[in-house]
Amino acid sequence: MKVKNTEDLREIKDKFFPLIKQRLGHRNGLGITQVLVCSGTACSSAESQDFRLELERELERRNLRDNVRIFKTGCFGFCQHGPIAMVHPGEVFYCQVKPDDVKELVETHFLSGRVVERLLYQNNGQRANNIEDIHFFQAQKRIVLRNCGVINPEDISEYIARDGYFALADIILNKKPSEIIDKIKKSGLRGRGGAGFPTGRKWEMTAAQDVKPKYVLCNADEGDPGAFMDRSILEGDPHSILEAMAVSGYCIGAAQGYIYIRAEYPIAVERLEIAIDQARGYGLLGKNLFGTSFDFDIGLRFGAGAFVCGEETALLQSVMGQRGEPRPRPPYPAQEGLWGKPTLISNVETYANIPVILREGWEWYSGHGTASSKGSKVFSLAGKINTTGLIEVPMGTTLRTIVFDIGGGIPGGKKFKAVQTGGPSGGCIPDKYLDLPIDYESLKEIGSMMGSGGMIVMDEENCMVDIARFYVEFTQDESCGRCTPCRVGTKRLLEVLKRITEGKGEMEDLELLEELAFDIRDASLCGLGQTAPNPVISTMRYFREEYIAHIRDKTCPAGVCKALLDYTVDEAKCAACGLCAKVCAAGAITGARGQPYRIDPEKCLKCAACVAKCPKNAITKGIRKEDVNIAETGIHTGTGGQEERAAL
Amino acid sequence: MVQYAHTGKESREREIPAPFVSEGKPEQKPDKEQTWEKKFNELDRYISLYAKEPGQLIIILQKAQDIFGYLPEEAQAYIAEKTGTPVSEVNGVVTFYSLFSTEPRGKCALDLCMGTACYIKGAQELMDTLKDQLQIDAGETTADHLFTVNTTRCIGACGLAPILVVNGEVHGNAKSGEIIKIIQKYRKGEDSESKKH
Structure with missing residues (x-):
């Protein structure tokens, strides 16, 4: 069936809406039970x-297939407690369901x-009878994720039943491109890929180019x-992205779109392929949409594991099947993009905002968020946090709300x-x-950035120098090698950081790090290089005392950096069996039968072989004893450091 | 068929990697030349499917890697000829992207996620265990062609961190002990799939 106008869409909507309505909490006497099984990557x-x-x-x-229907659905966001199965009516939210639970579920829930x-989620000892009772969802505002966990992403009818493609039909049949661009501009939507460029202006710039053909590109890398x-x-x-790309294609005058997606996301690729096929089948992609002369189709292009391809000029190269090396701008992709033609590049989440803005109006949309950043932002919460998952909050929400309210704080009573x-x-x-309302500007001011929305929480057991090293190692590995500041600079940066984490750093290294970091930032060709030193700059700004502890005191306060740890035998636990001394390659462990063994820190290579061997778990790694609580006193003691080196 | 210098019979035979020759029971082993030929035929199908559109080199290479298990020089040269792209360009793309491998991989691919979430939840310890158990570094294959260890970029299942992907199958909340068991299981020649289901 080809959809020709809004009436056709309405017909489909009317047919499928009862199912959706029940999922939205209406007891509409449908007479069936629906089970939505999360089929996102984490739950799968x-x-x-x-x-x-x-x-x-x-x-x-x-013989219950007629009464109980099962649907696949997208991510609920509650990934920590997956796999999730939600039962309607009743919005019963089952967590960590296993194949073994099926029998009980069918007998108790569907039959009795x-x-x-x-199988319900436990909220501080209390069972959450339905999704409303779960704290994780209470402080969230789902605008972009409104369909995730509600519709079956593999069925276009369900997207249409959620008013999908109505905006596209209305625009192609009744509206001028300039009207729509104006609406997007007024909504205040900014690019969700990181830099936050106003989306409406990007559309305007691309639309103003008097060159054909033009392209629409979705950055899903x-x-x-x-x-x-x-x-x-x-x-x-997936259909929200297709609809948004078709709308932008209409507005800028493009007939072809591409989605550039990473190969690490096989489920997303599959869903997109299904969605594109279905949209073509309904005539919502392809030639002569809604019987007009407007053509628009979308193809998939695959990444092959290169971080730099998230940078827009590198992404263009990769979409064309080349090495993903960035180039200087201008010309901007809006002027010269794919095959030298004007190209509109936006990130997935940016596109996902478009159908909502068009449906609910820019006035409604710009009512959310802060003065400079409108709407909501999706974050992925991960790391040392009780509830890892996907959340969406209005711009301007504080980190405290996100980490402690929604995320449930730090596990094990550890310190944030x-x-x-x-x-x-x-x-x-x-x-x-923690209490700063976060938006594009506020994050930039404190030396971080919105980025695409990954949020990693760290507790007192994470070493900030090690984290800086981890990130620089990542960017160093991903540096494409095109420009020297990034290629060589990050390498030197990494060497200095490694030196520090190994206890071989010197105080001058701090100055060197700073100088290098700013040089790389100022001189690199693309966004990857320019922002590569950010983890170093920000950790040096806020956690300088940790760097100093590593360099001057030769200790790692968090107890992460191996070379700076001491292994000790707990004499009360030690059974004096001598296994540790046998396994020690350095001969650092001494003792005799009947007497507790001891480790000589000077000889110890920190290989941890003894820890693994000890049957009594008597050997522990710990922070150097000489360490004085730096935060409190500001005084440092300990061996090593400049003075000792000078004496040598 | 056009004759390509790089895909000539002799060089193909010479380049057949060790796993294809030494692995498998003799009676099941098909004629190696025939296998190689079959693979090129399969590759042909993908080339004709994708080469119609511009800029599809990456997907063709991905398919080739699926077929061969890696990207031998012959396959690269073949793709270059068939798509009218200079070999240097094909090789440039192959060496640029981390998903492409020019070396044969082991039977059991152990990919450890090194995303931030996994890292701060102890992925480094798992990597140390892998290195210790297999005596190889990340990106290397054991001498018996049984294991390849790689680090992978974030696979996005951070709720299950740290993550080890064993032949495409995701193991969440991975622990060192579990890794040792997986390795031992493969060493015994058992397939993890058959044991699981």
Whole structure:
């Protein structure tokens, strides 16, 4: 069937809306039970598909297939407690479901009508009877993720039942491109890929180019480690991206779009392929959309594991099948992009905002957020946090709300140390900024950036010097090698950081780090190089005392850097068996039968072989004893450092 | 068929990597020349499918890697000829992207996620265990062609950190002990799939 106008869409909507309505919490007497099984990457990795198949078999066996219907759905965001299965009516939210639970679920819930309490989420000891009771969801505002966990991403009818493609139909049939561009400009939407360029202006610039053909490009190369927003949107609501790309194609005058997606996201690729096929089948992509002369189609292009391809000029090269090396700008992609033609590049989340803005109006949209940053932002919360997952909050929400309210704080009663935002291009934010409302500007001011929205929480057991080293190692590895500041600079930066974490640093290294970092930032060709030193700059700004502890005191306060740890034998636990002394390659352990063994820190190579061997777990790694609590006293003691080196 | 210097019979035979020759039971082993030929035929299908559109080199290379297990020089040269791209350009692309490998990989691919979430939850310790157990570095293959260890970029399942991907199968909340078990299982010649289901 080809959709020709809004009436055709309405017909589909009317047919499928009852299902959706029930999922939205209406008891509309549908007479069926719906089970939504999360089929995002995290839940699928936790074998949600095995659960789904087992459930299907069990329902078949008991002849319940007509009464209970199973749907795949996108990410609920509650990844920590996956796999998730949600049952409507009742919004019963089952966590960590396994194939073994199927029998009980069918007998208790579907046959006897009682909730399986054991599978419900426990909120501080209290069972959450439905999704509303779960704290994680209460402070969120789902605008972009409105369809994730509600519709089946593999069925276009369900997207249409959620008013999908209505905006596209209305625009192509009744509106002028300039009207729409104006609306997007007024909404205040800014690019969600990181830099925050106003989306409406980008559309305007591309539309103003008097060159044909033009292209629309969607950047789905979500390379930031610890970020999975774009993946979740593509897996949970792929049609919203297709619709938005078609709208932008109409507005700028392009007939071809491409989605550049990383090969690490096989489920998202599959969903997109299905979505594109279905949209073509309904005539929502392809030639003569809605019977007009407007053509628009979308192709997929695949990344092959290069972080730099998230940079727009490098991405262009990669879409054309070349090495993903960036080039200087201008000319901007809006002027010269794919095959030298004007190209509109936006990130997945940016596109996902478009249908909502067009449907609800720019006035409504710009009512959310802060003065300079409108709307909401999707973040992926990960790291040392109780509830890892995908969240969406209005711009201007504080980190405290995100980390402690939604995320449930730090596990194990540990102390919060920092939040890392913006991936390898961002910075670490210390606890003093927990109450700062976050938007593009505020994050930039404190030396981090919005980035694409990865948020990694770190506790007192994470060493900030080690984290800086980790990120520089990442960017160093991903540096394409085109320009010298990035290629050589990051290498030198990494060498200095490694030296410090190995206890071989000197105080001058701090100055060297700073100088190098600023040089790399100022002289690199593309965004990757320019932002590569950010993790170093921000950790040096907020956690300088940790650097000093590593260099002057030769200690790692967090107990991470191996070379700076001491291994000690707990004499009370030691059984004096001598196994540790036998395994020690350095001969650092001495003792005799009946007497506790001791480790000579001077000889110890920190290989941890003795720790693994000890049957009594008597050997522990620890921070150097000479370490004085630096935060309190500001005085440093300990061996090593400049003075000793001078004496040598 | 056009004769290409790089895909000539002799060089193909010479370049057949060790796993294809030494692995497998003799009676099951098909004629190596025939296998190689078959693979090129399969590659042909993909080339004709994708080469119609411009800029599809990366997907062709990905398919080639799926077929051969890696990207031998012959395959690169073949793709270059068939798509009318200079070999240097094909090789440039192959060496640029980290997903492409020009060396044969082991039977069991162990990919350890080194995303930030996994790293701060102890991925480095897992890497140390892998290195210690297999005596190879990341990116290398064991001498018996059984294991290849690689670090991978974030696969986006951070809720399950740290993550080890064993032949495409995701193992969440991985622990050192579990890794040792997986390695031992493969060493015994058992397939993880068959044991699981």
